[in-house]
Amino acid sequence: MIYKYFYCHKSISFYSFYSILLLYLYNVTKKIRKIMIIHVVTPGETLQSIANQYGISPSLIISENELPNPENLVVGQSLAIRIPELIHIVKEGETLNSIAANYGVTVTQLWQNNPTTAILRYLIPGEVIIIRFQGEKKIDDVIMNGYAYTFIDRTVLRKTLPFLTNLLIFNYGFTPEGILIPTEDEELIQIANEYGVSPIMVLAPMNEAGVFNSQLASEMFENEAGENELIENLVAALRAKGYRGVDIDFEFILPEDKEAFLSFIKKVHTRLSQEGFLTTVALAPKTSGTMTGLLYEAHNYATLGAVADEVLLMTYEWGYTFGPPMATAPINNVRRVLKYGISVIDPDKILLGIPNYAYDWPLPFVRGTTEAESISNQQAIERAALFNVSILFDELAQSPYYYYTDYNDIEHVVWFDDVRSMNQKLRLIPQYGLIGGGVWQIMKFFPGLWNVVGSIFRVKKTE
Secondary structure (H helix, E strand, C coil): CHHHHHHCHHHHHHHHHHHHHHHHHHHHHHCCCCCCEEEECCCCCCHHHHHHHHCCCHHHHHHHHCCCCCCCCCCCCEEEECCEEEEEECCCCCCHHHHHHHHCCCHHHHHHHCHHHHHHCCCCCCCEEEEEECCCCCCEEEEEEEEEECCCCHHHHHHHHHHCCEEEEEEEEECCCCCEECCCCHHHHHHHHHCCCEEEEEECCECCCCCECHHHHHHHHCCHHHHHHHHHHHHHHHHHHCCCEEEECCCCCCHHHHHHHHHHHHHHHHHHHHCCCEEEEEECCCCCCCCCCCCCCCCCHHHHHHHCCEEEECCCCCCCCCCCCCCCCCHHHHHHHHHHHHHHCCHHHEEEEEECCEEEEECCCCCCCCCCEEECHHHHHHHHHHCCCCCEEECCCCEEEEEEECCCCCEEEEECCCHHHHHHHHCHHHHCCCCEEEEECCCCCCHHHHHHHHHHEEECCCC
């Protein structure tokens, strides 16, 4: 596909250099100032006509959005339009550090504005570096976390790390006797450190096969010696590996284990605090303290929020694999979770859960039978282009969706996220006074998410 060529430095240093340089000179002359624009494709528009509208090159739109369908834009597809205000042409012997120092910016900012530099880690004379975009004013300093499995594509990882504070590495399990089941995380930790991102261990009730088992947690809670052993093993692993802390992701805890779970979190926090480590807890999406069900009852927002250093509110999975088709994180429901969350937890401890995936449901939906396919947001756009359908937008959920009929004459509905929906979600962070967000998960790179993050936030980095 065309967008892949923009990972090749030859095309960047010639075509993009020429087009972006012309754009820069034009904008300096006209003194145009614009913030990031979200353009929604309308009937009859092409990549060239959109580029002409904003006075930029098609190549810039392709590279900024990593367009999977540059020659076949979909009606209703949203594009991030960011116009360079200041560029730099690389000279022999220059490095990202020297360029950043020259312009009074950070290397992280250069990585964010120029993802290929984050991947390759070296520069080529004649290459164009975007120093800053027009009109972008950061509205908040935030923590941004991203969850990843150890098999994440390293190119995706390197492109994403400039936008993160912490990399949460899945998945450490344990036995009821307190034996920690490790994962091969050394390379991810090393790469994270290269980008000034702190690694955080994710602890979950998983067995040696990597399968979730809530009974594991229950058995461990009943075994005080095993619980104490697990905590000491955690401390030892955090020290040895260079982790910043641990994220406790215990879902589907039995209701009768509610107090035992709280006691465990207290013990972990007390012990880790002695060593200077962070304790975070992932919490199910609750809209009140009276919600019942296996997912909710053991997750007491008030008590767990008071103990943990930080909590992630998992405001997603409203639309899920076996559930009826709907947005994964409809903003009206996200607001309900946040409204309850800040009523019982200090907002300075809360991270907004942000989904980075989409679902494709075959229709008609039959509960207990229908199973949605999990796809990436980019795949959702590609699929809409493939079947030549328009993308719709639900104003209440602030989420895009569309219908299509596959080659077997089966109708489908796809709910996903785009630049518009991500912009709405991320702006909830300052609106509710939260400390930041946590992305589940970063296994697929989604430009629509990171364009918004880079445009409106300064992402905090730990020392």
